[in-house]
Amino acid sequence: MRVGIGRPVGRQDPADWVLSPFGKEERPNLSILIDDAADAVELLVGEGLLAAQQKHHAPR
Numbered sequence: 001m002r003v004g005i006g007r008p009v010g011r012q013d014p015a016d017w018v019l020s021p022f023g024k025e026e027r028p029n030l031s032i033l034i035d036d037a038a039d040a041v042e043l044l045v046g047e048g049l050l051a052a053q054q055k056h057h058a059p060r
Helices: 014-019 027-047 049-056
Strands: none
Touching: 014 049
């Protein structure tokens, strides 16, 4: 399972982007992101991949 990371700015190496600290504008949403990811993992384990995809991969 993976959590969306957005896109690197300009020509920044994607590995550097993924491993960089969260920006100030991203920090307020971290608790929501972590809760959603935990819910997705529980659903994946409990009900399977299709159920997790249908609930958590839908556009918001």
